[in-house]
Amino acid sequence: MIRLMEKSFFKNEETKEALIEFIRNTDRFSMGQQCAEFETAFAKWQGRKYAVFVSSGSMANLVLIQSLLNSGKLQKGDKVGFSAVTWPTNVMPLLQLGLEPVPLDCELDTLNTSSAQLVELLSHTDLKAFFITNVLGFADDIDTIANICRERGILLIEDNCESIGTKLNDTKLGNFGLASTFSTFIGHHLSTIEGGVVCTDDEDLYHHLLMCRAHGWDRNLPEQYKNDLRSKNDVDDFYSLYTFYELAYNARPTEIQGFLGNHQIQYLDQMIGQRHLNFEELNAAVINAGAIGINSSHLSLVSNFSIPVVFKESDRFETVRDLFVKNGVEIRPIIAGNILNQPFYKKQDLPLSRLPNAEIIHGNGFYFANRPDLTNQDKDLLIKILSQA
Numbered sequence: 371m372i373r374l375m376e377k378s379f380f381k382n383e384e385t386k387e388a389l390i391e392f393i394r395n396t397d398r399f400s401m402g403q404q405c406a407e408f409e410t411a412f413a414k415w416q417g418r419k420y421a422v423f424v425s426s427g428s429m430a431n432l433v434l435i436q437s438l439l440n441s442g443k444l445q446k447g448d449k450v451g452f453s454a455v456t457w458p459t460n461v462m463p464l465l466q467l468g469l470e471p472v473p474l475d476c477e478l479d480t481l482n483t484s485s486a487q488l489v490e491l492l493s494h495t496d497l498k499a500f501f502i503t504n505v506l507g508f509a510d511d512i513d514t515i516a517n518i519c520r521e522r523g524i525l526l527i528e529d530n531c532e533s534i535g536t537k538l539n540d541t542k543l544g545n546f547g548l549a550s551t552f553s554t555f556i557g558h559h560l561s562t563i564e565g566g567v568v569c570t571d572d573e574d575l576y577h578h579l580l581m582c583r584a585h586g587w588d589r590n591l592p593e594q595y596k597n598d599l600r601s602k603n604d605v606d607d608f609y610s611l612y613t614f615y616e617l618a619y620n621a622r623p624t625e626i627q628g629f630l631g632n633h634q635i636q637y638l639d640q641m642i643g644q645r646h647l648n649f650e651e652l653n654a655a656v657i658n659a660g661a662i663g664i665n666s667s668h669l670s671l672v673s674n675f676s677i678p679v680v681f682k683e684s685d686r687f688e689t690v691r692d693l694f695v696k697n698g699v700e701i702r703p704i705i706a707g708n709i710l711n712q713p714f715y716k717k718q719d720l721p722l723s724r725l726p727n728a729e730i731i732h733g734n735g736f737y738f739a740n741r742p743d744l745t746n747q748d749k750d751l752l753i754k755i756l757s758q759a
């Protein structure tokens with residue numbers, strides 16, 4: 371069986387041993403030094419000034435949107451574009467926090483939204499922000515999208531939960547907009563079991579993220595900013611630790627997650643490098659099988675954790691899907707398909723735009739694993755199945 375997820379960690383046994391040792395020797399499990407060190411390491415690795423570690427990628431999205439509202443960068447009722455092929459907790463925070471989500475279709479050969487689609491949408495709808503998803507380690511022309519957003523005053527934020535490490539013209543995905551979110555869930559690139567990160571270079575947004583992550587209090591803020599806030603709000607000493615400035619959550623990670631992040635990040639480039647090589651080999655086989663296949667010629671590094679197989683024709687899709695299942699390969703739909711088809715979205719009483727490419731991906735697509743520990747035997751079997759398809 372070639373499973374979508376096999377082990378909890380890269381270098382699984384070694385990591386578990388290190389975790390046991392850490393637990394034996396520490397008395398601090400709530401957010402502390404390990405989490406702070408992981409934030410520094412992640413920000414450096416990503417090439418961003420600030421990283422805020424949270425309990426999941428979903429909370430990274432929620433905390434980011436709430437912080438944009440708290441800081442006044444977004445207002446309730448603003449229209450925010452989003453990629454229709456995404457994960458539910460990308461668009462859910464927009465709905466939960468009173469923004470108006472506007473879906474964008476994607477291109478079939480990248481699974482991602484393109485500048486052409488953005489331009490078409492902007493010809494009839496004004497957006498305040500665009501919360502783009504970088505789908506499955508790929509991107510379309512996000513550099514052009516970033517330029518359009520800059521020219522039109524649209525705030526660009528990236529959900530990079532599926533694409534840690536992918537590079538377009540040597541710029542890492544997650545560095546094209548004001549802020550970006552990441553997931554460190556076990557099935558993704560770097561496992562802290564559960565976990566997420568928000569990155570930005572904007573100092574004010576960073577301070578808001580720190581407050582929003584933990585109850586809306588000021589305890590995690592830099593000293594100067596904390597003192598300013600206290601004097602502006604006339605807070606006395608007695609109440610200083612129990613004053614809550616902003617709408618917030620408790621989205622703090624634990625030291626176990628911090629420790630795992632610090633341990634796994636040393637392997638991140640190695641894991642991504644292996645996935646890139648697997649992708650090149652397996653995507654070529656997907657194309658040979660007559661599927662649409664991914665065009666990644668504009669990407670200098672593809673950090674992809676599962677290989678999509680999409681057919682234009684549904685009968686071909688069904689035949690190949692069944693062949694994978696018969697040969698013991700675990701498969702699943704592409705992310706959540708077209709989000710507009712999901713029951714939670716239909717309940718929202720929003721216009722259900724026609725998104726022909728997202729519909730093809732929803733109806734005629736599946737994906738199988740691209741793990742860094744896939745063996746040559748695994749890859750041979752996958753290529754053999756595709757050649758028989």
Ligand SMILES: Cc1ncc(COP(=O)(O)O)c(C=O)c1O
Nearest residue numbers: 426427428457460531532553555
């Ligand atoms: C695009 C996208 N955004 C957000 C998330 C949520 O991340 P998490 O599972 O860490 O909550 C996922 C999870 O798969 C995702 O694919």
